[in-house]
Amino acid sequence: MRKLNVAMIGGGFMGKAHSLAYAGMPMFFSPAPAIPYRKTVVDINDELAKAAADRYGFESYSSDWRKVVEDPGVDVIDIVTPNNSHAEIAIAAAKAGKHIICEKPLARTGAEAKQMWDAVQQAGVKHMVAFNYRRTPAVALAKKYIEEGAIGKILNFRGTYLQDWSADPSSPLSWRFRKDVAGSGALGDTGTHVIDFARYLVGEISQVMGVLSHFITERPVQSGSVDKLGTVKAGADVRKEPVDTDDEMTTLLRFENGAVGSIEATRNAWGRNNYLTFEIHGEKGSICFNYERRDELQVCFSNDPDDRRGFRTIYTGPAHPYGDALWPIPALGIGYTETKIIEAHDFFSAIVNDTEVSPNFYDGYRISVISDAIIESAETDKWVKCL
Numbered sequence: 378m379r380k381l382n383v384a385m386i387g388g389g390f391m392g393k394a395h396s397l398a399y400a401g402m403p404m405f406f407s408p409a410p411a412i413p414y415r416k417t418v419v420d421i422n423d424e425l426a427k428a429a430a431d432r433y434g435f436e437s438y439s440s441d442w443r444k445v446v447e448d449p450g451v452d453v454i455d456i457v458t459p460n461n462s463h464a465e466i467a468i469a470a471a472k473a474g475k476h477i478i479c480e481k482p483l484a485r486t487g488a489e490a491k492q493m494w495d496a497v498q499q500a501g502v503k504h505m506v507a508f509n510y511r512r513t514p515a516v517a518l519a520k521k522y523i524e525e526g527a528i529g530k531i532l533n534f535r536g537t538y539l540q541d542w543s544a545d546p547s548s549p550l551s552w553r554f555r556k557d558v559a560g561s562g563a564l565g566d567t568g569t570h571v572i573d574f575a576r577y578l579v580g581e582i583s584q585v586m587g588v589l590s591h592f593i594t595e596r597p598v599q600s601g602s603v604d605k606l607g608t609v610k611a612g613a614d615v616r617k618e619p620v621d622t623d624d625e626m627t628t629l630l631r632f633e634n635g636a637v638g639s640i641e642a643t644r645n646a647w648g649r650n651n652y653l654t655f656e657i658h659g660e661k662g663s664i665c666f667n668y669e670r671r672d673e674l675q676v677c678f679s680n681d682p683d684d685r686r687g688f689r690t691i692y693t694g695p696a697h698p699y700g701d702a703l704w705p706i707p708a709l710g711i712g713y714t715e716t717k718i719i720e721a722h723d724f725f726s727a728i729v730n731d732t733e734v735s736p737n738f739y740d741g742y743r744i745s746v747i748s749d750a751i752i753e754s755a756e757t758d759k760w761v762k763c764l
């Protein structure tokens with residue numbers, strides 16, 4: 378079995394998720410396309426890097442990503458750092474001929490993302506952006522139904538990403554609230570996952586009409602480089618700094634194929650934890666998904682008899698996408714890790730078989746262009762074209 382050496386840059390939340398995926402992928406997918414070997418992990422200092430290596434099972438560690446990217450023994454660079462470092466690391470990795478998987482959003486702006494897309498094209502390496510939610514089996518099943526024509530021509534897409542981990546103004550100001558690091562707030566952090574769903578399931582987005590809100594304007598400063606995602610509350614005496622990113626994004630959408638839609642992403646939705654949803658209406662039926670109930674897909678088909686028509690629930694299992702590799706009985710429970718395992722499988726398959734994988738840096742670039750258009754639309758109060 379071919380072994381591919383991975384250097385992972387960043388050892389926080391996504392460092393954990395990607396490491397689990399590398400360890401678990403060959404257990405779920407047999408035979409695995411390749412063994413992702415956890416060779417080196419990098420963080421901002423040796424102490425954090427060593428802790429990540431020990432915890433996540435890497436052979437070595439470093440605090441110098443530039444050196445690691447040049448290492449001839451490394452095949453794959455995995456970028457799981459905050460958004461402001463994605464471009465620099467990815468462009469250097471592409472120049473060094475490494476295959477690259479980069480966390481979302483690909484970049485802070487469309488211009489930055491374009492440089493990354495250009496760099497991987499010039500280098501001829503494989504590239505993927507880690508919008509893993511589309512690899513939830515129920516989401517892949519929705520895609521299959523749409524491609525089979527089960528709901529006919531799509532008319533409407535409604536997507537949401539509602540969270541409350543930062544709804545409390547006393548939860549600290551991490552990198553996710555800093556425009557220079559994150560690029561934007563709810564828009565880039567979670568809204569982009571829904572934009573990925575919209576493009577994947579419906580098609581290219583051609584125009585947007587957005588509103589960005591900014592309700593929580595300052596937060597207590599957080600110590601350390603890892604975002605504690607609201608799990609640590611600061612005392613009243615802690616110094617506060619301004620938040621310069623949006624905490625809510627709402628946008629109308631027009632698709633190239635004539636469909637219309639809307640997306641809402643908010644950080645202020647008490648009671649909603651990872652409420653990532655879509656509802657798609659076609660001429661012959663509807664499909665609904667809610668990540669908080671991610672084993673389930675709700676479907677309604679217009680050609681069901683009048684007295685039986687209505688939503689029904691399909692629990693994903695062996696009969697559905699990725700079913701052979703996952704669990705033998707529907708509704709045993711698909712987790713976040715499974716989506717990352719499938720993502721790793723599809724990325725390593727593309728490397729080994731020299732095929733394309735999606736979403737790739739082009740998709741990441743398009744999502745950044747659409748995000749820029751939402752910002753411009755919110756600033757000008759006008760529809761903005763993004764195609």
Ligand code: NAI
Nearest residue numbers: 387388389390391420421457458459460480481602603604
């Ligand atoms: P985190 O704050 O948990 O961890 C970031 C890690 O990167 C920290 O250990 C930090 O010290 C390290 N780091 C920062 N700058 C670095 C540099 N220049 N070189 C090496 N290490 C550096 O952040 P988290 O949540 O893991 O987010 C990382 C990326 O993953 C972000 O782009 C985020 O948007 C994305 N993400 C994606 C998710 C998904 O569902 N696909 C979920 C959570 C995050």
Ligand code: SOE
Nearest residue numbers: 390481540566567570606651
């Ligand atoms: C925080 O909003 C966050 O960790 C996002 O950064 C991720 O992309 C999302 O998957 C879960 O929530």
